[in-house]
Amino acid sequence: MKTCPRCDSSLDDEARYCVECGAPQTEDAAEELDEYVQRQAQQVAADSGAEGGGSDGSDGDDGSRFIPTEELTDREQLWRRGCYVLGYGTIVVALTLVPQVGAFPLILGGIAILPPIRRLTAEPLGSPLKREVMAGLYAVFALLGVALLVLL
Numbered sequence: 001m002k003t004c005p006r007c008d009s010s011l012d013d014e015a016r017y018c019v020e021c022g023a024p025q026t027e028d029a030a031e032e033l034d035e036y037v038q039r040q041a042q043q044v045a046a047d048s049g050a051e052g053g054g055s056d057g058s059d060g061d062d063g064s065r066f067i068p069t070e071e072l073t074d075r076e077q078l079w080r081r082g083c084y085v086l087g088y089g090t091i092v093v094a095l096t097l098v099p100q101v102g103a104f105p106l107i108l109g110g111i112a113i114l115p116p117i118r119r120l121t122a123e124p125l126g127s128p129l130k131r132e133v134m135a136g137l138y139a140v141f142a143l144l145g146v147a148l149l150v151l152l
């Protein structure tokens, strides 16, 4: 029998780790533990980096950091693609109308429906706004823009 240098509990001679306090009892075990801790630290750093960073939306993979990709159903993918098409389409059309006042709500609406914008709403609110809310915003801005274009 030997005793753990850290906690003095008696250990099997073959023991690589102390059963009481977990202290490594051999050089190999110490190295192994060290590597394990470093791997864990890297993992944690990578995870927190992925969650905290990338909020500028420039990378274009919206939402997939909050929702694992495998949980995105076909319908959600389709919705997301639709939002991009509608958003960019609206902005492009609105830009051609720019001297007119109605173009500006259209641009805002187009921006609001882009999926990265929805992801940004998660930062102050804790979780992203519902798609329906963003679509509603788009509808309000679009109607406002069209109304202004027609009336003015």
Ligand SMILES: [Zn+2]
Pocket (backbone or CB within 6 Å): 004, 005, 006, 007, 008, 009, 018, 019, 020, 021, 022, 023
């Ligand atoms: Zn111990």
